[in-house]
Structure formats: C-alpha cells, structure tokens
Amino acid sequence: MPSAFNTHNTNPLSQYPQAWERAGKIKLLVLDVDGVLTNGQVWIGADGKESLKAFDIQDGLGIKLLEQCNIPTAIITGRNSKMVLARCDELGIKQVHMGVENKALALKEVLKKLSLKASDCAVMGDDWPDLAMMKNAGLRIAPAQAHESVKEFAHFVTTHTGGNSAVREACDLILKAQNHFDELLSKARQ
Secondary structure, eight states, rough: OOOTTOOOOOTTTTTTHHHHHHHHOOEEEESSSSSTOOOOOOOOOOSSEEEEEEHHHHHHHHHHHHHTTTEHHHHHHSSSSHHHHHHHHHOOOOEOOOSSHHHHHHHHHHHHTTOOOGGGGGHHHOGGGGGHTTOSSSEEEETTTTTTHHHOOOOOOOOOOOTTHHHHHOOOOOOOOHHHHHHHHHHHOO
C-alpha cells in the first residue's frame, strides 16, 4: 500500500507538517535502545555475552538539553545491558525499563508514574517490537534505517541513522518546536 511517508525528508514544515505541531506538545521522550541509541549491532564476546555498545555523544547532549527544558527521557528496551544502565546513569535518565517483552505495557506504567497521557510523549523506535509502544504516542519517530513498516507508521523519520545522531535530530525538532533551541544555542555560544 502506498504511503505518504515513502519519501523521507525531515523538514517538518514540508514533508512532515504534522511533526512540527506534535513536537510542540511533547512532555516526554521515550526511546528504544538497539537501532535508536545504538546502530543496532550486537557485539558478542568469546564468553557468549554482549561485550560492547557504542553511543553517540550528540544524542547524549540532545537528551540533556531536553532535560534542561523539563522534558525527561525514558528508555524501554527488550534487552538487558549493564552498558545501557551505565549510559542512562551518565545522562541522568531515571525511567529505564530493560528486558521488556511488552513495551506498550511498560510505556503505560511510565506514563502513569509521570502523570502523563500517551499523547504527551514522543516515542522513537526502529522495528516491529516498538510499534505497539508507538501506537498512541503524540509523536512517532523512526531513525533513517528503521524497518520500512515503522517508517511508514512514523510522524517523523530522521535523516540520521540510529546510533549516529538520530536521537539528537529528534531532540532538536522538539526543542525547536517548543522555542527552546535558539535560547539554548545562545547560551552555548557565551
């Protein structure tokens, strides 16, 4: 079935006009990990355990900038990883849910704890396990390399791939739509 999302241009005022308006209402960013915060590769060591994950520094700064504007980030992922816990601790992410089979249910718990509605959150995912979690989100975001069915479902598809500043691109969209970006950039230039 043809989709309006088959050509992925991230200018929210042209290709994804609904993304700009939706981003202006976001109070929480929810992220999957593999394929979103990382490039999706899983490195297995000789001991048969996951040995490495690479995270993008610009993604981390984007998350911290959102936090400065009182927009927290939550992590909901199907895998368990000490590396993810360490990165979340470093970034100050308090809502970390790992080893989750039902991501939609985990999201409901996060929203309840934070007294938010699904329409208050942006959810960024890259593959089928993320679709149910994305379903009722106010803003559905997919990184450039996401599975086609996820990109077609998204309100916004980044030009960057997961683990390569895709999250920063989503953070910048939210910051710009809520008129925080220029002020934060001005402070950074002082």
